[in-house]
Amino acid sequence: MLKLDNTKRETYVSCPRKYYLRFILGLYPDKGNNALRYGVVWHDVMKEFYNHVKENGWVRDGGAIEAAILAGKKSWDKYTGDKEFYPDYRTFENLCACFLQYIDHFAADEGFMEVLEAESLFRIETHWSNEVEETAFPTLQPFMFTGKKDLTVKLNGQLWFLEHKTTGWQLSKKIQELHRSPQIMGYTAAGKTEFFPEEPGGVLVVFHYLTSRKSKVTGEYGKLTVNFERVPQIFTNEDLENWRLSFLNTVNQIQLDMRRNLWTMGQDSCYRYGRCEFCNVCERNTSIERLEGNVPYGYYIDEPWDVMNER
Numbered sequence: 495m496l497k498l499d500n501t502k503r504e505t506y507v508s509c510p511r512k513y514y515l516r517f518i519l520g521l522y523p524d525k526g527n528n529a530l531r532y533g534v535v536w537h538d539v540m541k542e543f544y545n546h547v548k549e550n551g552w553v554r555d556g557g558a559i560e561a562a563i564l565a566g567k568k569s570w571d572k573y574t575g576d577k578e579f580y581p582d583y584r585t586f587e588n589l590c591a592c593f594l595q596y597i598d599h600f601a602a603d604e605g606f607m608e609v610l611e612a613e614s615l616f617r618i619e620t621h622w623s624n625e626v627e628e629t630a631f632p633t634l635q636p637f638m639f640t641g642k643k644d645l646t647v648k649l650n651g652q653l654w655f656l657e658h659k660t661t662g663w664q665l666s667k668k669i670q671e672l673h674r675s676p677q678i679m680g681y682t683a684a685g686k687t688e689f690f691p692e693e694p695g696g697v698l699v700v701f702h703y704l705t706s707r708k709s710k711v712t713g714e715y716g717k718l719t720v721n722f723e724r725v726p727q728i729f730t731n732e733d734l735e736n737w738r739l740s741f742l743n744t745v746n747q748i749q750l751d752m753r754r755n756l757w758t759m760g761q762d763s764c765y766r767y768g769r770c771e772f773c774n775v776c777e778r779n780t781s782i783e784r785l786e787g788n789v790p791y792g793y794y795i796d797e798p799w800d801v802m803n804e805r
């Protein structure tokens with residue numbers, strides 16, 4: 495049965511070939527990705543910090559910070575492996591410094607936020623829920639909507655989900671994008687199903703902004719610019735109904751592509767957010783059949799990523 499989380503959904507919508515290479519073939523570039531490593535480790539640090547708070551309460555003995563940094567180092571080393579990374583300002587030392595700033599920034603959470611769960615996976619088996627969906631997608635097969643909620647908390651007695659995001663993009667732009675975020679709509683829908691009949695307040699998105707300018711003369715990175723912002727997102731039932739139709743449409747397309755093993759190239763996406771990590775493969779126009787038997791130079795094949803198998 496197809497398992498689809500938001501990362502896979504977004505990848506397929508941007509480029510079906512990228513979805514195939516990443517999530518079916520399990521193709522990874524030898525070169526490491528600084529932004530990705532920083533984001534993964536930041537999430538692990540947050541998970542351990544809030545786990546400690548959940549187990550021990552908001553005690554001020556430094557135990558939560560120590561546990562979080564230890565978990566972060568382990569995750570950093572694991573992610574780094576033997577991969578090569580371009581020198582960058584997203585170092586583990588800077589991550590630890592930002593984490594301490596984060597704790598200061600949200601110091602008022604102590605005694606106000608009750609931590610229920612740090613990182614929880616969800617899997618919701620889904621198929622048509624009404625005639626409109628059945629008529630629109632007659633070939634749709636049952637599938638699993640999966641995902642990972644970073645943090646489940648109670649604020650003033652109300653249930654909220656927190657989602658951590660790291661970014662170097664302009665924060666005002668990232669906050670504006672949230673109003674139409676399929677990821678956050680999906681989490682809201684999943685939360686409503688999971689906790690029914692309790693009505694969650696919504697999703698609080700916690701941005702960690704980090705950037706640094708590179709000197710054209712020395713090539714060195716300068717002072718870090720660090721910021722944090724917590725933004726509540728609440729969606730209407732109509733938003734969620736439209737999100738669901740769009741999600742079903744994507745699932746239907748993926749199931750069709752799987753049946754015919756046809757994964758078209760979304761060339762519009764090749765350079766949309768910088769150069770796609772698979773350009774070296776696609777520019778050679780290597781066929782799916784050939785890819786299945788030969789690992790392209792500069793890549794390796796491993797277990798395809800899936801949110802349900804993380805750690």
Ligand code: SF4
Pocket residue numbers: 509510511512515759760761763764765770771772773774776
């Ligand atoms: S290089 Fe372009 S076509 Fe190939 S996977 Fe990336 S986005 Fe898709």
